[in-house]
Amino acid sequence: MDPIFNEAAIKIQNSSLLEYKKKGGRVIGYVCSHVPEEVIAAADMLPFRLRGIEIKSTAIGDSYFGPFVCSCPKALLQNAGEGRFSFLDGAIMVQACDSMRRLDECWRKAGTDFPGSLPDFFHYFAVPHKVTDYSVQFFAEEIEKLAKAIEEHFKVSITGQKLDEAIEIYNTTRDLLVQLETLRHRDSPPLTGSETMAIVLAGTAMPKSDYNKLLEATIEDLKKQRAKTHAGKPRILLAGSVVDDLTLIDAIEAEGAVVVADTVCFGARAYSGHVEKGDSRWQTLARRYLNEQFCPRMFGYSNERYELILQKFKDSKADGIVFQNIRFCDLHGSENGLFNKRLDKAGIPNTRIEREYGELADEGRVRMRIGAFLETLGRGKSAA
């Protein structure tokens, strides 16, 4: 596996990004799976999914957000305040969930207290909470509005041809990541969940054309791999709140399991579904990105998300499901509760964990819970 994947997964200002900037490339950060990266790429800029990794506290975030708010946007604000996002030429704020949507105001205010922390281009992006003909139309207009804002601010032109090229590249990425996921379904997965997550995360933090080449080569290597490194380990499907670093998966795998599939933001959500070709590119982008299976912020689609989890569980031949939610993420937390009960009735082993975001996670407690869950599967360290 190319070391750049791991570097990009654990370091915001990774060497690929710095190289891109050195060549005069421009970068737009974004905070949610509902943002169509193709629009940014079609403007010859790098879409960069913002993460709260590398922080040691949320002191800056806590100064603007109230106490009862998810630590994810606080961690993002912390990074902005500490200058880790200084490479950004722009940022897109999203009406995603209530915690994340308020990053807009908090970052703008922090921008006055921490000069230079707020990018010049700062755009608010609306995403409907349901999928109907008129909500897709609204969303298509919102995407077009975003494109125009980028064109106007950066004096660039987002042409139909450039959009088509970007769509092609991003669809290729999705195809490759689906191939990678399929490899994990083997009885002996050729790579760990942590290694897979590193590869997926790197795709959100480096130019896609370079990434696709590296990913293709990696997949070819993995296809040839026949060592039974992870055979026989308890296989876990990971679901719930956003996972954008390696610590949680590392904690699960340190207990002897291997994560073989996921439905989390940054993970499988990043590559599910194609942007289909159609008459209106805004419409086709809207149809892919207004996806009811992405996140429980899309209210009333619990059954669709449940079916997705069941399908993934079956395809990946998982032994159990770990549901996790970041504290104050009620959207995932309560849906995890619903699924937990349904799966219990269906006899599918699963557990439900509440945690803090990213590297602030209480690793010891999480490992203890995972260890106990694996024991209930008869597959824990002590069982071995």
Add this chain to the structure above:
Amino acid sequence: MRQELTEYDFIWSVNNLLSTAAKTAKGTPKEYQALLKRIPHFADLIDSMVGLGEPGIVFLESFAEYTDMILNAKAQGKKTCFTTFCQSPVILHAMGVVPLVLEVLTVAGTLIRKSAIGEFMDYCLEAGFTETSCSSQRGSMGAYLAGLAEKPDFVLIDTPGICDTNANSFAFAAAHFDIPFYQLNYPPTIDDDRAIEYHRKDFKHMISFLEEQTGKKLNVERLRELMLEMQRQDEMVCELQDLQRLIPNPVPGIYNLFIYAIRFTLAGLPACTRMIDVMLKKAKENAKANRAGTTSGKEEKRALFVYIDHYAANLPLFNFLDQHNISHLGGILDRYYQEDAFYKGSTSYKTETQTLDAMIDSLARQNAHLPMVKQIRGPYDSPEMWLEEIKRLAEMLNPDMTIYSGTPGCRNTWGMVKLLVNDLEKTGYPTHIINSDAFDDRVESWEATAHRLQEFLDLRGFN
């Protein structure tokens, strides 16, 4: 859950207590005093309500009427639906659907079933819900989830895009009961063409959903009749709220709670008109006599609530303000943006009833302006959002202080309240954040909340 809490239907017990309480005032003073001794748990609350005179008694009767509607819905062949406090119930009444307004029912529960409502909240956790979710739904929703009230037929809400924890509670309930779910969904802007068109399409879609659930076509004449009555109610509410601008403010603080409870359950129905009418009458009497709405008739300070109130048993917040001769100038729950509203700014709604399309547009626009739906849908400092509204209200109502009260579950306001408070302080309004839970005083006891509020008053020189 303790067995004694499972003995009676939740709605029946609320109904029984309130309707009985309303009757107590009809006895002689001696009978009334004797009765209070026999209901020690509710004596303070009932005495407070009865002490308000006609408005207090009419409130008890009106809310009893609402809970009667719920209890008799099935027998009358009506459907029931879980809905939000910021949804106009007129369309539901027109379709013969009884709205189960969870937040308002939770408030009723906190007022009269203090020990029970906490356990109902906790029951939600047993059903898989998160403890960090908003308590305003968790109270009454827990009673429903536990089977202590009749299962609703469907869910219809208007908070997606406004408040995740609220919308999520209802989505959870729909999934738990496996019943149909409809959401009115709001963009972050309010008055541009795209937002207006979205509201309109969404509202029409909702009517189709209601027709499907009830098996009936919308009765246009009935809707018109209800809307005209609601228009009358709106005009009276505007008049009442206009009186709050007077110094001293002649409107008793508790009326803000009454308006909220009645407006979102009975709007368009005669019971709502009667309730507003008696409040308006009393406030006008006070105004004429240059009396404040406080018990003493004096006003020493004026407080504008930037969000909601505090609903612990026996209404201690309202009592606290009253005892300190602080006029309550209303909160977010009392702002509806009728075209006659003194605070309307650049946006409002008008009730139009000439054609069905006009009625639908009018209701869609009204819904888009109801509490929370209007103020916190977009960035707090965008046009017509939270900050602009509070500053405008403050200019017009002359408060000495502004106060935030909410719930820890309110992710949306807690994400921006520090910014709001900073801006208000910079503008010159001393502002206090109440850190407790408005619906669950187990999170912070009222005594602790009152202590901090008193400290704020002392430190800022209000005493």
